[in-house]
Amino acid sequence: MAGMAAAAVWEATPAARLHMEGLELDSTLVERCLRGDSAAWEDLVRQHSRRVYGLCYRFTGRDSEAQDLTQEVFLRVFRSLGTFRSAEGSFTTWLARLTRNLLIDHYRRTRNERITDSIEEQLPRVEETRVVARSDAAVAGREASELLQGALAKLSPELRETIILRDLQDLEYREISQVLGIPEGTVKSRLNRGRAELARLLKKYRVAV
Amino acid sequence: MMQCAEFEILLADYLDGALAPGERAAFTAHMESCPACRALAEDAKSAVGFMGRAADVEMPAVVMTNILHATNSGWELTLHGKGIRGWINRTFAPVLQPRFVLGAALTVMSATMLTQCAGLPKRTLTAQDLDPVRIVGALENRAERVWDRAVKSYESMRLVYEVKSQLNEWSQQQQEADDAAADAGADSRRLKTDQVRGNR
Numbered sequence: 001m002a003g004m005a006a007a008a009v010w011e012a013t014p015a016a017r018l019h020m021e022g023l024e025l026d027s028t029l030v031e032r033c034l035r036g037d038s039a040a041w042e043d044l045v046r047q048h049s050r051r052v053y054g055l056c057y058r059f060t061g062r063d064s065e066a067q068d069l070t071q072e073v074f075l076r077v078f079r080s081l082g083t084f085r086s087a088e089g090s091f092t093t094w095l096a097r098l099t100r101n102l103l104i105d106h107y108r109r110t111r112n113e114r115i116t117d118s119i120e121e122q123l124p125r126v127e128e129t130r131v132v133a134r135s136d137a138a139v140a141g142r143e144a145s146e147l148l149q150g151a152l153a154k155l156s157p158e159l160r161e162t163i164i165l166r167d168l169q170d171l172e173y174r175e176i177s178q179v180l181g182i183p184e185g186t187v188k189s190r191l192n193r194g195r196a197e198l199a200r201l202l203k204k205y206r207v208a209v
Numbered sequence: 210m211m212q213c214a215e216f217e218i219l220l221a222d223y224l225d226g227a228l229a230p231g232e233r234a235a236f237t238a239h240m241e242s243c244p245a246c247r248a249l250a251e252d253a254k255s256a257v258g259f260m261g262r263a264a265d266v267e268m269p270a271v272v273m274t275n276i277l278h279a280t281n282s283g284w285e286l287t288l289h290g291k292g293i294r295g296w297i298n299r300t301f302a303p304v305l306q307p308r309f310v311l312g313a314a315l316t317v318m319s320a321t322m323l324t325q326c327a328g329l330p331k332r333t334l335t336a337q338d339l340d341p342v343r344i345v346g347a348l349e350n351r352a353e354r355v356w357d358r359a360v361k362s363y364e365s366m367r368l369v370y371e372v373k374s375q376l377n378e379w380s381q382q383q384q385e386a387d388d389a390a391a392d393a394g395a396d397s398r399r400l401k402t403d404q405v406r407g408n409r
Contacts, residue, residue: 038281041280042277045273045276045277045280046273049268049272049273049276050268053266053268053272054265054266054268057266058266063269067269067271067272067275070268070272070276071272071275071276071279074276074279074280075276075279075280078280141262141263141264142264144259144262144263144264145263145264145265145266147263148259148260148263163260167256167257167260167261168260168263173221185218188218188220188221188222189217189218191221191253192217192220192221192249192253194256195252195253195256195257196249196252196253196256198256198259198260199251199252199253199255199256199259200252202255202256202259
Protein backbone atom coordinates (compact mmCIF):
# COMPACT_ATOMS: atom_id res chain seq x y z
CA MET A 1 0.00 0.00 0.00
CA ALA A 2 2.77 2.38 1.03
CA GLY A 3 4.70 1.32 -2.06
CA MET A 4 1.74 2.18 -4.26
CA ALA A 5 1.47 5.60 -2.62
CA ALA A 6 5.18 6.20 -3.13
CA ALA A 7 4.85 5.15 -6.78
CA ALA A 8 1.92 7.54 -7.17
CA VAL A 9 4.04 10.40 -5.80
CA TRP A 10 6.91 9.44 -8.07
CA GLU A 11 4.67 9.36 -11.12
CA ALA A 12 2.91 12.61 -10.22
CA THR A 13 3.44 15.69 -12.36
CA PRO A 14 6.05 18.24 -11.18
CA ALA A 15 3.25 20.61 -10.11
CA ALA A 16 1.58 17.88 -8.07
CA ARG A 17 4.91 16.90 -6.49
CA LEU A 18 5.52 20.55 -5.58
CA HIS A 19 2.03 20.71 -4.06
CA MET A 20 2.66 17.58 -1.96
CA GLU A 21 6.02 18.91 -0.82
CA GLY A 22 4.27 22.14 0.18
CA LEU A 23 1.73 20.19 2.24
CA GLU A 24 4.50 18.26 3.96
CA LEU A 25 6.41 21.46 4.66
CA ASP A 26 3.31 23.07 6.19
CA SER A 27 2.60 20.15 8.53
CA THR A 28 6.27 20.05 9.55
CA LEU A 29 6.17 23.77 10.29
CA VAL A 30 2.98 23.37 12.34
CA GLU A 31 4.53 20.49 14.32
CA ARG A 32 7.61 22.59 15.01
CA CYS A 33 5.42 25.51 16.08
CA LEU A 34 3.58 23.25 18.53
CA ARG A 35 6.93 22.18 19.97
CA GLY A 36 7.62 25.86 20.73
CA ASP A 37 9.85 26.74 17.76
CA SER A 38 9.28 30.46 17.17
CA ALA A 39 11.37 30.45 13.96
CA ALA A 40 8.90 27.93 12.46
CA TRP A 41 6.03 30.26 13.36
CA GLU A 42 7.77 33.11 11.57
CA ASP A 43 8.22 30.90 8.48
CA LEU A 44 4.57 29.88 8.60
CA VAL A 45 3.44 33.52 8.80
CA ARG A 46 5.87 34.51 6.04
CA GLN A 47 4.60 31.80 3.70
CA HIS A 48 0.88 32.30 4.20
CA SER A 49 0.29 35.93 5.21
CA ARG A 50 0.34 37.21 1.62
CA ARG A 51 -2.36 34.76 0.58
CA VAL A 52 -4.51 35.64 3.60
CA TYR A 53 -4.05 39.36 3.01
CA GLY A 54 -4.97 38.87 -0.68
CA LEU A 55 -8.17 37.05 0.28
CA CYS A 56 -9.08 39.75 2.83
CA TYR A 57 -8.26 42.61 0.47
CA ARG A 58 -10.20 41.12 -2.44
CA PHE A 59 -13.17 40.46 -0.20
CA THR A 60 -13.31 43.80 1.66
CA GLY A 61 -11.71 46.05 -0.97
CA ARG A 62 -9.92 48.09 1.70
CA ASP A 63 -6.28 47.95 2.66
CA SER A 64 -6.76 48.99 6.30
CA GLU A 65 -9.51 46.42 6.87
CA ALA A 66 -7.48 43.74 5.09
CA GLN A 67 -4.47 44.50 7.30
CA ASP A 68 -6.50 44.29 10.52
CA LEU A 69 -8.27 41.12 9.40
CA THR A 70 -5.01 39.44 8.35
CA GLN A 71 -3.58 40.17 11.78
CA GLU A 72 -6.74 38.85 13.43
CA VAL A 73 -6.59 35.68 11.33
CA PHE A 74 -3.03 34.93 12.44
CA LEU A 75 -3.85 35.65 16.07
CA ARG A 76 -6.63 33.08 15.79
CA VAL A 77 -4.26 30.66 14.03
CA PHE A 78 -1.77 31.21 16.83
CA ARG A 79 -4.36 30.39 19.47
CA SER A 80 -5.88 27.41 17.69
CA LEU A 81 -2.90 25.86 15.91
CA GLY A 82 -3.24 22.81 18.15
CA THR A 83 -6.63 22.03 16.57
CA PHE A 84 -5.17 21.65 13.07
CA ARG A 85 -5.15 18.02 11.89
CA SER A 86 -3.05 17.38 8.78
CA ALA A 87 -5.00 14.17 8.13
CA GLU A 88 -8.22 16.15 7.68
CA GLY A 89 -6.91 18.49 4.99
CA SER A 90 -4.11 20.83 4.02
CA PHE A 91 -3.01 23.75 6.15
CA THR A 92 -3.91 26.11 3.27
CA THR A 93 -7.51 24.85 3.30
CA TRP A 94 -7.68 25.08 7.10
CA LEU A 95 -6.32 28.62 6.97
CA ALA A 96 -8.65 29.64 4.12
CA ARG A 97 -11.64 28.30 6.08
CA LEU A 98 -10.59 30.23 9.18
CA THR A 99 -10.08 33.41 7.11
CA ARG A 100 -13.38 32.98 5.29
CA ASN A 101 -15.30 32.54 8.58
CA LEU A 102 -13.71 35.69 9.95
CA LEU A 103 -14.54 37.57 6.74
CA ILE A 104 -18.17 36.51 6.90
CA ASP A 105 -18.37 37.56 10.56
CA HIS A 106 -16.82 40.89 9.60
CA TYR A 107 -19.20 41.26 6.64
CA ARG A 108 -22.24 40.74 8.88
CA ARG A 109 -20.88 43.03 11.57
CA THR A 110 -20.17 45.92 9.21
CA ARG A 111 -23.28 45.59 7.05
CA ASN A 112 -24.78 48.88 8.25
CA GLU A 113 -21.55 50.84 7.78
CA ARG A 114 -21.23 49.52 4.24
CA ILE A 115 -24.67 50.66 3.17
CA THR A 116 -23.76 54.32 3.82
CA ASP A 117 -20.16 53.92 2.60
CA SER A 118 -21.14 52.33 -0.68
CA ILE A 119 -22.94 55.48 -1.80
CA GLU A 120 -20.00 57.73 -0.93
CA GLU A 121 -17.08 55.57 -2.02
CA GLN A 122 -18.05 53.20 -4.77
CA LEU A 123 -19.76 55.56 -7.19
CA PRO A 124 -16.74 57.82 -7.96
CA ARG A 125 -14.65 54.75 -8.70
CA VAL A 126 -17.17 53.49 -11.25
CA GLU A 127 -17.57 56.94 -12.80
CA GLU A 128 -13.83 57.32 -13.14
CA THR A 129 -13.45 54.03 -14.96
CA ARG A 130 -16.30 54.88 -17.31
CA VAL A 131 -14.59 57.97 -18.67
CA VAL A 132 -12.21 56.28 -21.04
CA ALA A 133 -12.94 53.26 -23.19
CA ARG A 134 -10.13 50.84 -22.58
CA SER A 135 -8.56 48.27 -24.84
CA ASP A 136 -7.36 44.85 -23.81
CA ALA A 137 -3.73 45.92 -24.02
CA ALA A 138 -4.17 49.07 -21.95
CA VAL A 139 -5.90 47.32 -19.09
CA ALA A 140 -3.02 45.53 -17.55
CA GLY A 141 -1.56 44.70 -14.20
CA ARG A 142 -2.38 47.21 -11.53
CA GLU A 143 -5.13 48.94 -13.45
CA ALA A 144 -6.87 45.63 -14.13
CA SER A 145 -6.49 44.79 -10.47
CA GLU A 146 -8.25 48.00 -9.42
CA LEU A 147 -11.06 47.48 -11.93
CA LEU A 148 -11.47 43.92 -10.77
CA GLN A 149 -11.71 45.14 -7.17
CA GLY A 150 -14.52 47.52 -8.09
CA ALA A 151 -16.41 44.74 -9.88
CA LEU A 152 -15.87 42.19 -7.10
CA ALA A 153 -17.38 44.63 -4.59
CA LYS A 154 -20.61 44.51 -6.58
CA LEU A 155 -20.94 40.74 -6.35
CA SER A 156 -22.83 39.01 -3.56
CA PRO A 157 -20.52 37.67 -0.83
CA GLU A 158 -21.27 34.05 -1.86
CA LEU A 159 -20.22 34.60 -5.48
CA ARG A 160 -17.32 36.87 -4.47
CA GLU A 161 -15.73 34.39 -2.07
CA THR A 162 -16.03 31.53 -4.55
CA ILE A 163 -14.45 33.58 -7.36
CA ILE A 164 -11.61 34.77 -5.09
CA LEU A 165 -10.81 31.28 -3.83
CA ARG A 166 -10.80 29.72 -7.28
CA ASP A 167 -9.63 32.38 -9.73
CA LEU A 168 -7.38 34.49 -7.50
CA GLN A 169 -6.18 31.97 -4.92
CA ASP A 170 -6.08 28.88 -7.19
CA LEU A 171 -7.70 26.50 -4.72
CA GLU A 172 -9.02 23.14 -5.99
CA TYR A 173 -12.81 22.62 -6.18
CA ARG A 174 -12.52 20.03 -3.42
CA GLU A 175 -10.68 22.53 -1.20
CA ILE A 176 -13.21 25.31 -1.89
CA SER A 177 -15.99 22.87 -1.07
CA GLN A 178 -14.30 22.18 2.30
CA VAL A 179 -13.69 25.88 2.99
CA LEU A 180 -17.25 26.97 2.20
CA GLY A 181 -18.96 23.81 3.39
CA ILE A 182 -20.92 23.31 0.16
CA PRO A 183 -20.87 20.51 -2.49
CA GLU A 184 -18.44 20.78 -5.41
CA GLY A 185 -21.38 21.09 -7.82
CA THR A 186 -22.54 24.20 -5.97
CA VAL A 187 -19.01 25.60 -6.08
CA LYS A 188 -18.97 25.24 -9.88
CA SER A 189 -22.45 26.66 -10.26
CA ARG A 190 -21.51 29.71 -8.16
CA LEU A 191 -18.35 30.11 -10.21
CA ASN A 192 -20.32 30.22 -13.46
CA ARG A 193 -22.72 32.79 -12.10
CA GLY A 194 -19.98 34.86 -10.51
CA ARG A 195 -17.81 34.89 -13.61
CA ALA A 196 -20.74 35.81 -15.87
CA GLU A 197 -21.75 38.61 -13.49
CA LEU A 198 -18.19 39.87 -13.35
CA ALA A 199 -17.94 39.94 -17.16
CA ARG A 200 -21.23 41.86 -17.31
CA LEU A 201 -19.95 44.44 -14.77
CA LEU A 202 -16.66 44.87 -16.63
CA LYS A 203 -18.52 45.40 -19.88
CA LYS A 204 -20.61 47.99 -18.08
CA TYR A 205 -17.39 49.80 -17.17
CA ARG A 206 -16.58 49.63 -20.93
CA VAL A 207 -13.56 47.49 -20.24
CA ALA A 208 -12.66 45.15 -23.07
CA VAL A 209 -12.60 41.73 -21.45
CA MET B 210 -28.33 15.63 -26.65
CA MET B 211 -26.89 17.74 -23.80
CA GLN B 212 -29.25 19.93 -21.77
CA CYS B 213 -28.47 23.51 -20.57
CA ALA B 214 -28.31 22.38 -16.90
CA GLU B 215 -25.77 19.71 -17.79
CA PHE B 216 -23.82 22.27 -19.83
CA GLU B 217 -23.59 24.58 -16.81
CA ILE B 218 -22.28 21.77 -14.62
CA LEU B 219 -19.49 21.04 -17.10
CA LEU B 220 -18.62 24.68 -17.87
CA ALA B 221 -16.03 25.07 -15.08
CA ASP B 222 -14.26 21.86 -16.09
CA TYR B 223 -14.38 22.96 -19.75
CA LEU B 224 -12.60 26.22 -18.87
CA ASP B 225 -10.01 24.23 -16.91
CA GLY B 226 -9.50 22.01 -19.98
CA ALA B 227 -10.42 19.03 -17.84
CA LEU B 228 -13.24 17.50 -19.94
CA ALA B 229 -12.89 13.99 -21.37
CA PRO B 230 -12.86 13.93 -25.22
CA GLY B 231 -16.42 12.53 -25.43
CA GLU B 232 -17.79 15.09 -22.98
CA ARG B 233 -15.95 17.86 -24.75
CA ALA B 234 -17.53 17.02 -28.10
CA ALA B 235 -21.05 16.99 -26.62
CA PHE B 236 -20.32 20.23 -24.77
CA THR B 237 -19.09 22.02 -27.91
CA ALA B 238 -22.07 20.77 -29.89
CA HIS B 239 -24.49 22.22 -27.30
CA MET B 240 -22.57 25.52 -27.18
CA GLU B 241 -22.91 25.91 -30.96
CA SER B 242 -26.62 25.21 -30.88
CA CYS B 243 -27.60 27.25 -27.76
CA PRO B 244 -26.94 31.05 -27.87
CA ALA B 245 -27.64 31.55 -24.14
CA CYS B 246 -25.15 28.88 -23.12
CA ARG B 247 -22.63 30.20 -25.64
CA ALA B 248 -22.93 33.72 -24.15
CA LEU B 249 -22.53 32.29 -20.63
CA ALA B 250 -19.40 30.37 -21.66
CA GLU B 251 -17.90 33.40 -23.40
CA ASP B 252 -18.55 35.67 -20.40
CA ALA B 253 -17.08 33.16 -17.97
CA LYS B 254 -14.03 32.65 -20.18
CA SER B 255 -13.44 36.40 -20.56
CA ALA B 256 -13.79 36.97 -16.79
CA VAL B 257 -11.25 34.23 -16.08
CA GLY B 258 -8.88 35.76 -18.64
CA PHE B 259 -9.30 39.25 -17.15
CA MET B 260 -8.60 38.01 -13.61
CA GLY B 261 -5.50 36.26 -14.93
CA ARG B 262 -4.20 39.60 -16.19
CA ALA B 263 -4.92 41.47 -12.96
CA ALA B 264 -1.84 42.07 -10.83
CA ASP B 265 -1.49 40.21 -7.56
CA VAL B 266 -2.26 42.11 -4.40
CA GLU B 267 0.87 43.28 -2.63
CA MET B 268 0.84 42.98 1.12
CA PRO B 269 2.39 45.91 3.04
CA ALA B 270 5.47 44.74 4.98
CA VAL B 271 4.04 46.21 8.19
CA VAL B 272 1.39 43.45 8.32
CA MET B 273 4.03 40.76 8.81
CA THR B 274 5.80 42.86 11.47
CA ASN B 275 2.53 43.49 13.31
CA ILE B 276 1.59 39.81 13.31
CA LEU B 277 4.96 38.73 14.67
CA HIS B 278 4.93 41.52 17.25
CA ALA B 279 1.40 40.64 18.38
CA THR B 280 2.16 36.93 18.71
CA ASN B 281 5.67 37.26 20.12
CA SER B 282 4.60 38.13 23.66
CA GLY B 283 2.23 35.19 23.90
CA TRP B 284 4.58 32.74 22.22
CA GLU B 285 6.12 31.17 25.30
CA LEU B 286 2.73 30.83 26.95
CA THR B 287 0.60 29.50 24.12
CA LEU B 288 2.88 27.11 22.32
CA HIS B 289 4.99 25.69 25.10
CA GLY B 290 4.52 22.03 24.43
CA LYS B 291 1.95 19.35 25.08
CA GLY B 292 1.10 17.06 27.97
CA ILE B 293 1.50 17.61 31.68
CA ARG B 294 4.90 19.19 31.28
CA GLY B 295 3.52 21.63 28.69
CA TRP B 296 0.61 22.40 30.97
CA ILE B 297 2.95 23.05 33.88
CA ASN B 298 5.13 25.23 31.66
CA ARG B 299 2.16 27.17 30.34
CA THR B 300 0.58 27.58 33.78
CA PHE B 301 3.69 28.54 35.67
CA ALA B 302 5.61 30.30 32.88
CA PRO B 303 4.89 33.81 34.26
CA VAL B 304 6.21 32.92 37.72
CA LEU B 305 9.09 30.70 36.66
CA GLN B 306 11.39 33.66 36.16
CA PRO B 307 14.39 34.57 38.34
CA ARG B 308 12.89 37.80 39.66
CA PHE B 309 9.63 36.09 40.68
CA VAL B 310 11.47 33.18 42.31
CA LEU B 311 13.56 35.66 44.31
CA GLY B 312 10.38 37.54 45.25
CA ALA B 313 8.70 34.29 46.33
CA ALA B 314 11.73 33.32 48.45
CA LEU B 315 11.73 36.73 50.15
CA THR B 316 7.99 36.47 50.79
CA VAL B 317 8.42 33.06 52.45
CA MET B 318 11.25 34.47 54.55
CA SER B 319 9.17 37.47 55.60
CA ALA B 320 6.20 35.24 56.41
CA THR B 321 8.43 33.00 58.51
CA MET B 322 9.77 36.00 60.41
CA LEU B 323 6.27 37.34 60.97
CA THR B 324 4.96 34.01 62.26
CA GLN B 325 8.01 33.84 64.51
CA CYS B 326 7.22 37.29 65.89
CA ALA B 327 3.52 36.50 66.19
CA GLY B 328 4.41 33.44 68.22
CA LEU B 329 2.70 30.95 65.94
CA PRO B 330 3.87 27.39 66.53
CA LYS B 331 5.91 26.25 63.52
CA ARG B 332 5.39 22.51 63.71
CA THR B 333 1.79 22.16 64.78
CA LEU B 334 0.18 24.90 62.72
CA THR B 335 -3.59 24.34 62.58
CA ALA B 336 -6.59 26.36 61.52
CA GLN B 337 -7.04 27.45 65.14
CA ASP B 338 -3.55 28.94 65.15
CA LEU B 339 -4.52 31.18 62.27
CA ASP B 340 -7.52 32.56 64.17
CA PRO B 341 -7.14 36.37 64.04
CA VAL B 342 -8.10 36.73 67.71
CA ARG B 343 -5.36 34.31 68.71
CA ILE B 344 -2.82 35.99 66.45
CA VAL B 345 -3.66 39.44 67.84
CA GLY B 346 -3.59 38.09 71.40
CA ALA B 347 -0.22 36.46 70.80
CA LEU B 348 1.15 39.61 69.21
CA GLU B 349 -0.08 41.72 72.15
CA ASN B 350 1.46 39.30 74.59
CA ARG B 351 4.72 39.41 72.65
CA ALA B 352 4.69 43.21 72.49
CA GLU B 353 4.06 43.51 76.24
CA ARG B 354 6.85 41.12 76.99
CA VAL B 355 9.21 42.99 74.71
CA TRP B 356 8.18 46.31 76.34
CA ASP B 357 8.72 44.93 79.83
CA ARG B 358 12.08 43.58 78.80
CA ALA B 359 13.05 46.92 77.30
CA VAL B 360 11.96 48.81 80.45
CA LYS B 361 13.84 46.34 82.64
CA SER B 362 16.87 46.64 80.49
CA TYR B 363 16.68 50.44 80.68
CA GLU B 364 16.33 50.39 84.44
CA SER B 365 19.22 47.98 84.75
CA MET B 366 21.29 50.08 82.41
CA ARG B 367 20.63 53.15 84.56
CA LEU B 368 21.71 51.31 87.69
CA VAL B 369 24.79 49.96 85.94
CA TYR B 370 25.73 53.44 84.75
CA GLU B 371 25.20 54.90 88.20
CA VAL B 372 27.37 52.22 89.81
CA LYS B 373 29.92 52.56 87.06
CA SER B 374 30.11 56.33 87.33
CA GLN B 375 30.42 56.06 91.15
CA LEU B 376 33.21 53.56 90.74
CA ASN B 377 34.91 55.82 88.23
CA GLU B 378 34.63 58.71 90.63
CA TRP B 379 36.17 56.68 93.42
CA SER B 380 38.98 55.37 91.28
CA GLN B 381 39.67 58.91 90.08
CA GLN B 382 39.87 60.16 93.66
CA GLN B 383 42.16 57.28 94.57
CA GLN B 384 44.36 58.09 91.60
CA GLU B 385 44.60 61.73 92.59
CA ALA B 386 45.53 60.72 96.16
CA ASP B 387 48.21 58.35 94.89
CA ASP B 388 49.64 60.99 92.58
CA ALA B 389 49.82 63.49 95.43
CA ALA B 390 51.59 60.94 97.63
CA ALA B 391 54.04 60.12 94.86
CA ASP B 392 54.83 63.82 94.35
CA ALA B 393 55.48 64.29 98.08
CA GLY B 394 57.87 61.30 98.09
CA ALA B 395 59.82 62.66 95.12
CA ASP B 396 60.21 66.07 96.75
CA SER B 397 61.63 64.57 99.95
CA ARG B 398 64.08 62.43 97.92
CA ARG B 399 65.24 65.46 95.94
CA LEU B 400 65.79 67.39 99.26
CA LYS B 401 67.86 64.56 100.67
CA THR B 402 70.06 64.43 97.56
CA ASP B 403 70.69 68.17 97.69
CA GLN B 404 71.71 67.88 101.33
CA VAL B 405 74.21 65.10 100.47
CA ARG B 406 75.76 67.24 97.69
CA GLY B 407 76.03 70.17 100.10
CA ASN B 408 77.95 68.09 102.68
CA ARG B 409 80.55 67.00 100.12
